[in-house]
Amino acid sequence: MKRLGDFLLRYGVLLAVAVLVVYFKYATTAFWDLDNFLDILRASSILTIVALGVTFSVVVNGFDVSVGGVVGLVVMLATALMVIWHVPWYLAALAGLAVGVVAGLFNSFLIVKLKIPDLLATLGALYLLQGMQLAITKGDAVYKGMTNPWSPDRAQATGEIPGVFLYLGQGYAFASETFRGIPVPVLVMAAVAVLAWFFLDFTRWGRAMYAVGGNPEAARLAGLPVNRYRTAAYVISATLSALAGLVLAARLGSGTVGAGRDYLLDAVAATFVGFAVLAARRPNVWGTVLGAVFVGILLNGLTMLNMPFYIQDIVKGLVLIAALGISYAIRREGE
């Protein structure tokens, strides 16, 4: 019995992914197809980038729930800058990333300096960001030819989102006659994952972040500047969310009100599913990636089975609870 339990703790997530894949293969017609797999990866890519950000905050034993707000604000800001104010796409993108850096600094100010518990501080930030998202356009969606909400005579906005920018979300690379190509968001995700992996597992800063998360007092007494590492983790978290926001804006080709709202819970679920992969007992990059893809496969398969939309949330809830159950069970065993 104990053996079986250990086995499930170690391989449970991988097993669940395998079972899902096999099930969807036989239950649906379009699932077992390279293009569909790439679609799943593309659909998971934005989530994965956000989840990797959350992973950084969890590595330093914190928690960042403001990520969904950052994604939404960046989507709105970047598209509005281009459509309403004719800002070149690269400056709009830079502005989006800057929003991430500032949001991260703000979060760490609340958490490190004011010592507000991370969950509550970033919850407050989440509301703030969501409100700011709406304020940019007075609550309107951003699209080509929209009415400029800031114009006194309600003139049409004349800017547009250029193709270069849209490529980030909609393009394909390495296309050939027989192959549609790899979606660009998937490449972005892969690049972020590899960089995050290198940073966390192979550099001194990553090592120090794990030390800060594992035992802050021991890290401090070993001479590590604990607060600086915590600050860095929140800045990275929010900046990756900002990057995800840019990809999402390019994918949508417009600024949708409420964009990014779903990513928070999905990203948390992915991170904690990642805890459980191979009984890692700690947040880790490939666990998070697998967790995000797992959530992606689940959603894709459910859609193909023509499940009603509300089933998705119920299933996601169950998955999150199961993942948390497993990772906390592992933690207890470690004690």
Added chain:
Amino acid sequence: MAAGLVAKGLGKRFPGVVALRGVDLTLLPGEVHALVGANGAGKSTLIKILSGYYPTYEGEVWVDGRPVRLVRPDLAFQNGIEVVHQEVDTALVPTLSVAENLFLERIAEGRLGGVLTPGRLLAEAGRALDELGFDLDPGARVEALSLHQKQLLVIARALLRDLRYLILDEPTAALSQLEAEHLFALVERLKEEGVGVLYISHRLAEVERLADRVTVLRAGEKVAAFERPFDLAKVVEAMLGAPAGALFPEKTPVPGAVRLLARGLARPPRVRGVDLSLRVGEVVGLTGLAGAGKTELLRLLFGADRPRAGEVVLEGRPVRFQSPTDAVRAGVYLVPEERRREGLLLDKPVRENLSLPFLEAFARALGWLDRRAERAHAEEVIRRVGLHPPDPEREVRLLSGGNQQKVVVGRWLGGRPRVLLFDEATQGVDVGAKKEIYRLVRAAAREAAVLFATSEVDEALGVADRVLVMRDGRVVAELPGDPSRRQEALALATGARA
């Protein structure tokens, strides 16, 4: 059988350790009975048994002639026994008022009725406190109270439910002189009212003043009992036991230049103005009771806390460490008191624990960590400290206590220390590991100035070349590191001699 709290043959075993064995103890109504012993003598275990903390224990207890099994905390209350722990906070709800805490059990049992208006609660609490003669504001929130006020509150609550046997565990450890006087007066009063008080303290001056009888524990056993009038020197002798054998390495001090100097270093209430100077090539001991301010002094030297007054001079230059980061950069290292909580990453391999403060030295371009260099460093340190098993990839939580401590010590030895501060470095490790740690401490003195803090005077005298004795935040004496001065050292530390 007559009145009194009588324990016969009390004992408690833990896996691999006998914490207490065959202890007889009688606490009579209207007496103050002092319980003394060095760290690890078994005082806490004895108190915990009497407070109903353990579901099982050996031996028997009678309360006023009735046999009782104190296997749950409420059984202790019901028999009129109350323990005031050193960390008195654990017995109180900090966010509630004095009045609410005072009546906590009655509220829980519904004995005050279902509807509790704050006015009525305050009035009743005020009346009760007046009757007891306790000066506490019933409306104050407990978290705003001083430690002494919290003690009073716990005692008051016990008095409200027929207190007959009061156990005070190191009650004056964190009190001011004035508060301590107030507490002594209260103890005298309770005694006159027929309460039996078991008074646990390291401070022999208090014991002499208050106690009618003294029981001495050592290594889990009762080794002596004295009736008033007692000779404090004999009490000290009983606490110490026979001198340990060849536990300590040979000393070959070659004192060089002054490495670290502190003048008037203070952070009240725990550190109240300390001067010291450490030379390279020597080990300086720092001893004193738990709570004397040793740990706090080391934290000031290490930059973990900031001094309110005074200065630190490192190799002739004044330094002002803002954080341990600065201290580590300057080569001033601390082996902290609680290695598991403050020293180690338990889930990480030995290699990562050893390199933690010096990651920069192993980093190449882009911050990439050179694991081979890191591993080679770990292997060298492991050889040097004699870690067992000598495996750099073993997770630290799987090592024994002594080997965990060798990891913490080895971490700093591997980093060219200028000044090494040790805080209770042999706590909770077996004799074999102690010997090796002493050897490492002596070896470290060849290149660094070493300050070795320990509450065991034998250890301080055995390892160090000279020993500073601390009491109540001050260095009260300096002795040569001569094991035959143990009685003098303990007398100075306990305040039995000024």
